[in-house]
Amino acid sequence: DIQMTQSSSYLSVSLGGRVTITCKASDHINNWLAWYQQKPGNAPRLLISGATSLETGVPSRFSGSGSGKDYTLSITSLQTEDVATYYCQQYWSTPLTFGAGTKLELK
Amino acid sequence: QIQLVQSGPELKKPGETVKISCKASGYTFTNYGMNWVKQAPGKGLKWMGWINTNTGEPTYAEEFKGRFAFSLETSASTAYLQINNLKNEDTATYFCARTGDDYMDYWGQGTSVTVSS
Numbered sequence: 001d002i003q004m005t006q007s008s009s010y011l012s013v014s015l016g017g018r019v020t021i022t023c024k025a026s027d028h029i030n031n032w033l034a035w036y037q038q039k040p041g042n043a044p045r046l047l048i049s050g051a052t053s054l055e056t057g058v059p060s061r062f063s064g065s066g067s068g069k070d071y072t073l074s075i076t077s078l079q080t081e082d083v084a085t086y087y088c089q090q091y092w093s094t095p096l097t098f099g100a101g102t103k104l105e106l107k
Numbered sequence: 108q109i110q111l112v113q114s115g116p117e118l119k120k121p122g123e124t125v126k127i128s129c130k131a132s133g134y135t136f137t138n139y140g141m142n143w144v145k146q147a148p149g150k151g152l153k154w155m156g157w158i159n160t161n162t163g164e165p166t167y168a169e170e171f172k173g174r175f176a177f178s179l180e181t182s183a184s185t186a187y188l189q190i191n192n193l194k195n196e197d198t199a200t201y202f203c204a205r206t207g208d209d210y211m212d213y214w215g216q217g218t219s220v221t222v223s224s
Contacts, residue, residue, distance in 0.1 A: 034210035036152075043202055043214035044144075044152065055212070087152055091209035095168040096142075096154040 002027050002090050006099035012107050013083075019075040021102045023088035028068050032092040035064055035073045038101075039084045047086075048073065078104075109133035111203055111215035118221050119193050126189045127218045129203030136184035137161045140206035143177060143188050146217070147199045157206060158186060193222045 003026040013019050023033070031051040036044035046055050048064040051071055061076045075082055083106060088099040114128040129141065143155040156167040158177040165177040176189040190197055200219050204211035 032209070036211075038152075043217050044204075044211070045214070046207075046210065046212050049207070049210045049212075089152075089154075089210065094166070095156075096209065098152040098154065101151045 001095055002029065002093055002097055004088055004090055004097050004099040006086075006088060006102045008102050009100065010103050010105055013078055013104050014107050015078055015080065017078050019078055019082075019104065021073040021075075021086050021088075023066075023071045023073070023099050025069045025071070025090055025092075027092075029090045029092035031067060032090060033064075033066070033071050034089045034091065036087045036089065037082075037084045038087065044087065080106075109205070109213050111205065111213055113201075113203060113215040113218045116219040116221070118223070120224055121193055121195060121222055123193050123222075124189065124191050125193060125220055126187055127201055127203075127220070129186045129188070129215050131184045131186070131205070134205075137181060141177075141186040142204045142206055142211055144202040144204055144211070145171075145199045146202065147196075152202075155188075155201075160186070190220070193220075195222050198222045 005024045033051045035048040038044040047058050052064045063074045065072045083104050085101045085103045087101050110132045112130045117125050137160045140157050142157040145153045155171045158165045174191045178187045200217040202217045203215040205213040
């Protein structure tokens with residue numbers, strides 16, 4: 001199984017600031033990576049697929065990058081509505097696996 | 108618009124059975140597979156497996172082989188998750204999520220299952 005490691009469980013962030021969330025796979029996943037946002041009590045929402053492709057309706061302040069084993073989700077000019085937990089997920093091989101999540105908290 | 112609407116919360120005793128539904132609308136049901144994802148209280152997301160809505164063939168993650176069953180009612184565009192012989196550790200929210208090339212592009216709202224004696 002491919003393990004997905006999000007190095008930070010929590011990140012303390014400021015409104016208007018830039019946030020970078022990292023995700024490392026235990027094996028190469030060839031950009032077969034998705035990012036999801038989950039707010040308390042809600043279902044996850046797909047933000048990015050293919051490591052870099054922004055889903056329709058997702059604000060352009062979100063972006064994804066990376067290759068091989070290492071991937072990043074960036075949020076510029078953080079808004080209140082961006083405070084949530086973010087998960088990466090690989091779909092290179094089954095079982096599909098998620099990172100443990102990174103929860104954003106306001107400073 | 109595309110929607111996945113799940114059945115309501117369930118309170119069950121250990122050893123009982125629960126069946127959760129996920130009704131799809133706004134797209135051709137058999138063109139996309141359906142995943143099931145578990146989220147225990149305060150925990151992350153765990154992929155349980157998926158069902159091919161065209162053939163009905165289920166695929167289960169190793170941890171979910173045995174007591175778990177995915178099924179379909181294609182005429183009603185509905186997928187089901189059944190959990191038999193419920194255990195306390197099955198207490199969680201269960202999500203259905205449409206497969207979009209193996210990532211999950213649309214999600215149901217989640218169904219809370221509480222197992223308690």
